[in-house]
Amino acid sequence: MGRGNKRRRPKSQLWRPEAEEISELERRIKEESPKRGWHPDESQEAPAFSSLPISERTLRGLEAGGFETMKPIQHATIPHALAGRDVLGAARTGSGKTIAFLVPLLEALFRERCVARVRDNGRWSPEDGLGALVLSPTRELAMQIFEVVRVVGAMHDLSAGLVTGGARDVAHEKARIGRMCVVVATPGRCLQHLEESPGFDASHAKILVVDEADRVVDMGFAPQLDAVVTYLKNPERQTLLFSATLAGSSSVVASRKDLKVSPKIAQLRKLVKPSVEFLVARTDRQVVRSGAPAAPTPGGLEQRYVVCELDEKLDVLYSFIKAHLRAKTIVFVSACAQARFVLEALRGMQPGVPLLALHGKLNQKKRAAVYYDFSSKPHAVLLATDVAARGLDFPKVDWVVQLDAPEDADAYVHRAGRAARNDASGDALLVLLPSEEPRVTDLLATARVPVKRLAVNPERRRFTTLGHITALVASRPDVKELAQKAFRSYVRSVVLASDKRAFRVRDLDLDKFAASLGLASTPAIKLPEPDQAVAVRAETHAKKNANRKLAKLKAQIKEAKAAKRSPPPPKPAETDDDDDDDDDDLLVAAERRRDEEIEEVEELVAPATQKRKAPPKLKIRDGVDAKVLGKRTVFGDDGGPALPNLGDKLAAAAASERPVDSSSLKASHDDFVARVRDRLRQSAAADRDHERRARRERKRAKLLPKEEEEEEDEGDRDVGAFLASPPQ
Structure with missing residues (x-):
């Protein structure tokens, strides 16, 4: 039998090994989780990662990255974080804080995702939106964290994305960020996607990590972080804060009430999760026996x-x-x-x-x-x-x-x-x-x-x-x-x-x-x-x-709403014709052109009663033919003269040295306007029919190639359906 006829196993059987592993890991976490306030003994050597209740996939990723033995900050925080506790970790620079929060992050998503697949109706899966969010104050640090995620999480079936400011193709990010399980981002760009990307759903995010937490506040990202947290609506969300300069207390491990944190961290803690007490782990490898902590800088x-x-x-x-x-x-x-x-x-x-x-x-x-x-x-x-x-x-x-x-x-x-x-x-x-x-x-x-x-x-x-x-x-x-x-x-x-x-x-x-x-x-x-x-x-x-692009977009939306609230322009008078809107617009335009023609004619033969500059009086000299002087003829649409020859009248008036009678000019003007209106009124119906037919012909010429293509496609579909149907 070919591969196409191979019988597939149900999802519950397909993920059975992972389900058994997760059950064992959850049992170990419940039994081996340390009490709140526990801290490892600095005199003992740090154990290996294999001693932790973590999955085989994470262990293989750590081994590929060269991480075998835990460092003090990792040994002090990972067991608490695996138990789902909120952690506020402080350690010297270069002490391995990135691994300290990435291992619990990957493990939490691995357990949640696999359990959801086994149940086949889990609350969170990779298709349901964001699973974990890691925020960094700088782009370079975000890049570095993402590289560690790629190494340690290489064996996991989880998607991850890096989103930082400065990228030009924001549309490319918007199309893909909704499918990311783990997002490493800077606060400003993360907030931009939460507000602008429709597919970016962070309401079910399981973990929030803020690296270099005090710097986030110091760089002025507190408003952005506050806005980001409003989108993280999962009440069971776990929060991990890490930095090298979190607190000035001499205590190695303390509760939230006992630890004297800096004002920056106090402000940040109120932003991310004010109602939960953090387990605070401050580790230094060279702790003096008298109880005074060592220098915050590396020993070497x-x-x-x-x-x-x-x-x-x-x-x-x-x-x-x-x-x-x-x-x-x-x-x-x-x-x-x-x-x-x-x-x-x-x-x-x-x-x-x-x-x-x-x-x-x-x-x-x-x-x-x-x-x-x-x-x-x-x-x-x-x-x-x-x-x-x-x-x-x-x-x-x-x-x-x-x-x-x-x-x-x-x-x-x-x-x-x-x-x-x-x-x-x-x-x-x-x-x-x-x-x-x-x-x-x-x-x-x-x-x-x-x-x-x-x-x-x-x-x-x-x-x-x-x-x-x-x-x-x-x-x-x-x-x-x-x-x-x-x-x-x-x-x-x-x-x-x-x-x-x-x-x-x-x-x-x-x-x-x-x-x-x-x-x-x-x-x-x-x-x-x-x-x-x-x-x-x-x-x-x-x-x-500030997000300048977002501010510009909000201004455009505000202008659009204001334009909608303003009164609409007056609509043209409706006609009794049953034709489409395009024909109505065309007829309205034709009527407007006829009105303009009448106005031009009225301006051309304006009556003498209007305030216009009177034409100069002409005098006929002896021996000059009056028919040649000042002769002007106005022709109508039918090719004949529309008005009596004004030039002849002016010449005759000049010859007799008498001014032209204004009443006769006004009568001629009124007579001409009446005849033009009557002619346009009689030809209006014919003009409408002519314009309507021309419009339909143009539409038909445009639609004819598309109709032929559709007919050809329908023919192809009919042939395909015929070939695919079973014999009668």
């Missing part, structure tokens, strides 16, 4: 800082790059314009190492290309803003240089955490101004960040960049514009900084700073008042995160 990271003047920063950076040509370095600056300008300046000096830039002004395609290019190079320098400071896992980064001081300790931790990831070693260098040193070092000491001061070697600073940058700015107008933007962006970032004790504009020598950028004069800049800095900062974030 050597951290130093140097102090220099603002106009010397580029010299320090160039000297550092020349001294570390065989290293992989990330240089953080405070604004996109600075990254663009420093890139152009260093390219002209040709330091001998590949130079790249990653910032928010690049489109999504270029940002992805830079991310993968830098990840693949053994030695390179990446100039980046804080868009690359959160969660991105660049392999084998040797140095992290913070050319501009971070706003707070959390920003420093995330920047420095790009190096020494996954228990590797690395170095971090912070460049501070003399006015910034006291306050920033106090903040880092309070956050338990072990940073040491390093003196700059004068032998390394023999080369100055001022001459080259000045010549470059003078010769290239585009670089000069970038220098001006870099100047304004840096000063603006200092004004809008949250910590006014560390960052003060009055401590900066702006003239020297402008000269170090190659500018002949200090650019003018309009700065907000100090008391308005917070409002301006919030307004900037709101404008940056």
Whole structure:
């Protein structure tokens, strides 16, 4: 027998092995789930993933990705998350938080989907909409999470999609996002699809994950996240929040009431799920026995800082790059314009190492290309803003240089955490101004960040960049514009900084700073008042995160509704004809043309009583024929003269030196108008019939080819039906 005649097994038998596996997993989860507040002993080695009650498919995916042994954050959170509890997890950068929330996510969807298929009437299936939503504050971090989903979830029969801002083909996303079980997205683009994509149903979503949760609030995404949560209507939804800087408490594990979280996390927790207490797991591998937690930065990271003047920063950076040509370095600056300008300046000096830039002004395609290019190079320098400071896992980064001081300790931790990831070693260098040193070092000491001061070697600073940058700015107008933007962006970032004790504009020598950028004069800049800095900062974030396309669409819908509410234009008078609307429109147009003809004739032979310029009086000279002078004839539609020859009358009147009688002209005018109206009234019926026949002929000519094609198709269908029917 062929394959087409093979008997299919019912769905209940087809998925029987998965159903048995799920029953066993649910039994183990119920028996092995830890109590609330449980935390693993840091003195013991972390067990393997195979010791967890997870499916064989997930274990095979973890093995393919090289994940065999759990890390502390994974060992502390995965057992609680498998039990369906809400988790608020904090761990140092590069500690494996992505796997900590992806494993419970895949397992929850695997159990729910297979049970639904076995029952054949389950509440959720891949065709019923979204199953899990993962939100990330940056596009690059979303891309990285999606890549891990593809590796760890490769053995699962689940569809996944990546949706971030900057993509041009939104219609392509709208057509496919409704079929995705797992969606990794940025908050703004996710909200856009929830509002605009009809097939994107998130009402049955089982899990919500927010990675780098504090950054979501800090970047101004709180309104978008609040709107996204309104679409997640599943009362049994599980929520997982992860970040490296969630809390400042010294407790390792605490309940919601005991933990002192930052205001950002308190705000975020109210947005996502205010009525449920989170299990909070804060893990550090190097917990001191006295109970004080270790540093939030990786243990293998050597951290130093140097102090220099603002106009010397580029010299320090160039000297550092020349001294570390065989290293992989990330240089953080405070604004996109600075990254663009420093890139152009260093390219002209040709330091001998590949130079790249990653910032928010690049489109999504270029940002992805830079991310993968830098990840693949053994030695390179990446100039980046804080868009690359959160969660991105660049392999084998040797140095992290913070050319501009971070706003707070959390920003420093995330920047420095790009190096020494996954228990590797690395170095971090912070460049501070003399006015910034006291306050920033106090903040880092309070956050338990072990940073040491390093003196700059004068032998390394023999080369100055001022001459080259000045010549470059003078010769290239585009670089000069970038220098001006870099100047304004840096000063603006200092004004809008949250910590006014560390960052003060009055401590900066702006003239020297402008000269170090190659500018002949200090650019003018309009700065907000100090008391308005917070409002301006919030307004900037709101404008940056606003969905302009959605706002434009809403404005168009509003205009359309207003147009519908306005009174419609008056309709033309209805006729008694039973023909179609096109014929009625044509007859109305014909009547309008006849009225226009009458108006033209009336204007042509306007009576003398109207206020018109009177024609000049003509006088006939002796010996001149009056019939030749001023002769004018008006012809009618029948080819004959429509009016008496006015030229003859004028000539005769001029010959007799008497003016033309206005009453006779008015009588002639009225007589002509009456005759034209009568003629048009008599020919109206014939004109309608003629126009109607012409219209029908044109319609028939257009429809004739389609009718012939339909007849041919019907003939083909009849033949196919005849061949497919059984013999009588």
